[in-house]
Amino acid sequence: MLTVYAAISMKKPSHPFGELGLIEQIRRDFATSSSAVKLGIGDDCAILRPPPGCEVLVTTDFTLEGRHFRRDSHPPESVGHRCLARGLSDLAAMGATPIAAFLSLALPSTMLAESAGRTWTKSFFNGLRALAELHSVPLAGGDTSESPGGRSALILADIVLIGSAPKGKALRRSGASPGDALYVTGQLGGAAAELATMLKRRRRTPNNKAAKTTEDHPHMFPEPRLDVGEALQRRGLATACLDISDGLSTDLAHLCRASGVNAEIEQEALPIHPFAGKLDAPAALHAALHGGEDYELLFAAPSSVRLPSSLAGVPLTRIGTLKARRAGHPLMTLLAPDGSHTELKPGGWEHFSKPVRTPKKPPR
Structure with missing residues (x-):
């Protein structure tokens, strides 16, 4: 061999x-x-x-x-x-x-x-x-x-x-259109939060077979969403899809560029994993947007299609909307709870680049 x-x-x-x-x-x-x-x-x-x-x-x-x-x-x-x-x-x-x-x-x-x-x-x-x-x-x-x-x-x-x-039915990053809604499966930020805790301990987490679940250990034992992906493909629900391996902000940028659209994310709609929820507000938001390795699915679907609250037993959350590409407008924006908008830049993982530091203050 x-x-x-x-x-x-x-x-x-x-x-x-x-x-x-x-x-x-x-x-x-x-x-x-x-x-x-x-x-x-x-x-x-x-x-x-x-x-x-x-x-x-x-x-x-x-x-x-x-x-x-x-x-x-x-x-x-x-x-x-x-x-x-x-x-x-x-x-x-x-x-x-x-x-x-x-x-x-x-x-x-x-x-x-x-x-x-x-x-x-x-x-x-x-x-x-x-x-x-x-x-x-x-x-x-x-x-x-x-x-x-x-x-x-x-x-x-x-x-x-x-x-x-x-044939011809595989989900792609390039099929989304302006007006489509954006969804994620499961919860975000848990993997980054668990990894940060592990590195602070500087010792191996005990091997507890009973705790080998995504809920208990989202970083160590992530669950690939195969059943959800197959259901989205089989039922024709998604127009575009990819997994959140490098962070929501980075992977959403891939989808936007491939489909030729802009995106608006609603901060309050983000499903924060309980592990990330234990962090202060800026760190929790950073973990959800940029943390990576959640291995959840990010997908677009027509706004006219009513999706269930869960698929294959996994919760689905609508987190935003895709917009028509406009020159001079940010590729992605974040809608804060007070109604203000700020540009959302890709801040997740990228090989051969310097890591992004956690912001001291939340976006306004």
Whole structure:
């Protein structure tokens, strides 16, 4: 198989659980009988059977130690869960049904040589497998490698998700029109608030299996909204959709640019997660608008269509309206409770840029 991150050492491992042992363990733990996977782990390629009349959708996401997680603060089950959740959320945003997952994993050489490292790796796969089983997503292949750097090497994971949607029916960012209403699923700001709390503690959150839910841990165990995305696509309710991975303000800007519209957000309508609600008002608003990693869906729908208060058991909240693009007008505006408007600039996550600081005062 193609080695992505670094060449595997040709030396015979001094421990019994090397790369081949890891692959065999993965093969046993992720054995699948999915009708969509004709051939899974074991050969040079997997063989998939897309459903008839459907198009294939592909997404890929990195999970990088030091960027997306820290070994001293994130339980390995959370790292595995979030690795898969990132890709599943992309499929949800396009109304797709998962077919299979592929994982490329680079580990420090010491990980499989030491008991603590093998325990971490096993727990990582336990977290990934639990979410995969919940959504019937088979792991159909991937790659393993030794990451460079010796004892200071980092863990690198790349997840590829394959999904399907009826031809011409996948949800896009570019289909919204002026006059459409804007909605979000679930609640906002919880992931950012939990992450801030975790980093202040500077110690790993206990692994509590009973608390592995989005409500209890929106950052560590986010729930991709696959059922909502499929329902929006199947019922033709959404004109445009994407997931909130980089923050509402940043992802809304993507939708506006792709659809050629402006947006007005009502501050009072934002569904604030209880974790964010414990913060002071400016910090709570900042978490909801810019925090990111909520993995909720942001979508547009015609104002003439009456949407239910929830879909697939997930609350839907109308947060604003799309406007016609006008030269000289802000791409996005925020309507404050007192009726005043202020420009809303993208303030979420963007790679290769400096992080946005929490404002000292709320927008007026």
